[in-house]
Amino acid sequence: MANIAIVIGNATYDNLGNLDCCEADVTAISELLEATGKYETIKSVVNADADAMKSAIRETLESHQDIEELLFYFSGHGVQRQSDFYFCAINFDKTKPNETGLSTTELHTLFRSGDPVTVVKVVDACNSGTTLIKSDESFIGVNKGDLSNIVQISSCLESQFSLTGSPLSQFTESFCKAALRKTQGNVFYTDIIGVIRDEFLEDDNQTPHFVSQGTGRELFVEDASRLAAFRLKFEAEWIESSDEDDGELVESEEDAIASRANMLKVIEDAEQKFASLEMAKDFIDKLFDGIIERVNSNEFTDFFDVLVEEHSKYVEPTAQAFMVRCLSGQKRPDNFVTAYIGQKKKRYPVWESALSRAMYGDEYEPVTTLKLNCSIPRAQMRVIFSPKFKSLDQLRLVISCAPSLTSCYIFENTTKHLRTDWSGFDDEGSQVEKKWYDRKWTEDISWLCDAACDRLLEAVEESIEQASKRLADHDDE
Structure with a gap:
């Protein structure tokens, strides 16, 4: 066999x-x-x-x-x-x-x-x-x-x-x-x-x-x-050895100088590939400003008001889990953004703790951490298409930038939110579109502005069409 x-x-x-x-x-x-x-x-x-x-x-x-x-x-x-x-x-x-x-x-x-x-x-x-x-x-x-x-x-x-x-x-x-x-x-x-x-x-x-x-x-x-x-x-x-060389290798002074010179060249070459704060700010400005310009000139102003909000930290809950999941799997040469996935022991009420552990053992619950450690004035933006009519849903586009020395991680998250009150909408929403990108700081990202806005506006148009059809079907009854 x-x-x-x-x-x-x-x-x-x-x-x-x-x-x-x-x-x-x-x-x-x-x-x-x-x-x-x-x-x-x-x-x-x-x-x-x-x-x-x-x-x-x-x-x-x-x-x-x-x-x-x-x-x-x-x-x-x-x-x-x-x-x-x-x-x-x-x-x-x-x-x-x-x-x-x-x-x-x-x-x-x-x-x-x-x-x-x-x-x-x-x-x-x-x-x-x-x-x-x-x-x-x-x-x-x-x-x-x-x-x-x-x-x-x-x-x-x-x-x-x-x-x-x-x-x-x-x-x-x-x-x-x-x-x-x-x-x-x-x-x-x-x-x-x-x-x-x-x-x-x-x-x-x-x-x-x-x-x-x-x-x-x-x-x-x-x-x-x-x-x-x-x-x-x-x-x-496939594993990094931590053992010291057991041989009697003696490095000459000339070899040491040459080795340091080589290391210096490697570090200097890498430095040219790393972004400066000014380069990062300019890159993100072009991305955010391009999106703002596009959404403010949309063709749905009769149906929606457009509101744009910006943050210097990550505050949008709809984007956090997605960002952590993607960033935690990436190899980055820095800790500009902390993205961590782990678990912690579940806490029980005092009266329940001993009984639960005796029966089932320790239980764990997932923990995610997302923190922007570096200083940039524009890290996240939220575009809200707020409906002028009660029959329409609210749509949100959240764009988040996670800087690194060599590139910028960009997260696009579009959600639809149902009305929960006369003038309120649910915070979590339902997923419409979710994408992420790893782009060099020198790259032209005008295409990304257009693509993200296209997807948002397509969702807006689809929401209007669905509401219109629903109301028309209701009138026919």
Whole structure:
């Protein structure tokens, strides 16, 4: 019987933040699996849309008649929607998760078509710690391929975020280290799980999640000595060594001077690429002023009043979660903006605390932090199309700028807000459009002004048309 592996990593996304480390994750995991000498087929897939992901899985399974072990690895964005977890393809759209992503339910259905004896899932993605056994899943009670023997190793709980890294993500690096801990003898998946548990034991921000339905004797590799060559490459290429050179290398004074001169040139060259405060202010002025000019000359003045508000900090709640999620995954050479995703222990009322913890253990809730640390006069603007008629909804466009030394991260967030009072509207609103951009400070962004305003005005026009149709239909009754 054959052992096969499917290794998928998505780093470049159309609608989500890019995750540079995911391509290296795929390379490292694929080479680790190859080093075991265990797998007849290792299918590696990088930066695939949903159709390509599903096709790769189907074709790999269909190419084998009898499968002993199926190992599935994924590194990329993950989303929890209701009772299902979705592996995000590069074209993932949260409004169409089943078309543009791969749900756990669908993945298990694909697995069953190959009827593997053992399934091993290693998932390095946010919200990936999804419980396998649910009464409403088709996981149980299928004639062919009950997946009764399954090991799932997830990078975090379903309410947490999985941290990126360089060159590998934090969890994938930990998985490789755990697999390499032994130099001889059998390495069981339970061995790997135990090492990972210990590494994240005191980490409240990321808690790996494990599910095992089997004997506990599932082997990753029967002879750890096979991994010796991979261990050397892994230490050289995928982790940063903190050990000092044990050799007796003595640097001459000439070498030291040349080295310092080279470092100075590198730093001087980088300095030319960094933006000054004046350059950043000019860039943001052109962006904000371009949008203001466009919206103030719109063709819907009979229907809406236009109000523009500006802030020197991030105060708009509709944009915060989106900004934190995108910025936390980006490698930036500074901390002009703090964007942090973590978790904290849930607080219980005094009377409930002891009982709840005794029954369920500690529970955690997500925490996000977004803070502008540098000083810029214009960081965020809000354009409000406030209706002159009670039958129309309010529309808002929030543009936020997150400066960095090398570029500016721009966030566009358009929402529609229903009336909650005679002259009031709900604060949260419903999502109409959400995009983000990473643009160099020297770039001409007039196109972005036009694109953001076009999308806003299209939403305004659509809102008018919907209200008109609704009122006309009502009059016909």
